[in-house]
Amino acid sequence: MAQSNRDRTSRRAIYLKLRQMVLTLELAPGAALSENELAASLGVSRTPVRESLILLSQEGLVQVFPKIGSFVSRVDPAQVADAQFLREAVELASLDDLPADLDAEVVGELRGNLERQRHADLGLEEFFELDEAFHQGLMRLSGHGNVWTNVAAAKGHLDRARRLGLHENVSPAVFAVQHHEIFEAVVGGDVPLARAAMRTHLRAVFSDIERIRAHSPELFASGPSTVPVRRNVVVWE
Template sequence: MIIGLTFKPNEALSEKELAVRLGVSRTPVREALIRLAEETLVDVFPQRGTIVSPIRVAEVMEAQFLREALEAAVARRAAEQPSTTLIRDLSRLIDDQTHAANAGLPEDYMPLDEAFHRTISEGTGMPRAWRLIQSVKGQMDRVRFLSLPNKAHMLLLTEQHAEIFKAIETQDPDRAEAAMRHHLKEVLKTIQELAAEMPAIFA
């Protein structure tokens, strides 16, 4: 809900209201908010309560740096000896992404984007690498969500995914690493444009 901007940056959150909305007790909500605070997606202020954090440009840049370092290495490893299952799964995901992008369906595209990156990590035998990436990329994901309604942007990301896939399929580690680095730098271009358009939600 935070990443998808159902809850906007700087919006106050109530444990009680969240528990009712989600149909759970307040205890798991409180535990979730603690986790979200650790991931810097919410800010907790004594006497004031919990608010959704603004999108902090510095944290997006840091997350991009960490993600690029890890995923570029994963892509290189994937291209060294890809399994037939990995190639099949990535090919199918590229087809599905192309359909979602051409149809202008960002709500379908984002899960497919996530699946593409997760599949590379898991298909290379490194599922913990993806879990580590997930723990740092929340701020980055909010920027991605803001940019996805742009059909041209979805098509561009799909082209970049296809380049990563082709490098893995042809067992070209150097090309796979370079393509992944290029792809993950895309958010750095996007964030400058979005911050200028929507300064109220950025910090």
């Protein structure tokens, strides 16, 4: 499961770093990216930076316009909805495939995960990390752990929308409680209850997005195809 020792290439490190920065909104939606600037600030050449941007571009997190520039994708409500639909379909279907006796080790992991979610002084990113591990763990229970990779690759826009939502005012505590409810239904073997709890949970996560969009429209894509705008070139000196 661990990555091979060989692929410690700088491209991979840069790709992961940029991806993290985009998902955590450290790189804001709509921000201009320059291969040259990134390369200089990271201390490498354009090549690994460029290849990373191409990968992020395929994930929809970055848009590259030839001869114009590269930009962090604005959060696209359509893609958010698509990701929501996909994850809900997959996670609910996964619950149907839960075996009679669950993998004790994974159950233990999930229990510890939920325990940590209870801590009140939990930072946003720490919570998201636990949230991610929790949902993936549930899918591992039904033998579909690797499918989470596909879900994760598709839900970049959804993740950013969630962070926008939680940056506002909502506390993660509500979601932690919902996680607990889902978990109890799963270990209790009550699949219909687990499905209902999961659906409620995922839709609660989704419901805030329109509110956020009204609040910060500049972070979202407006038209069907956003027109790129070269940023003003300001030279210091």
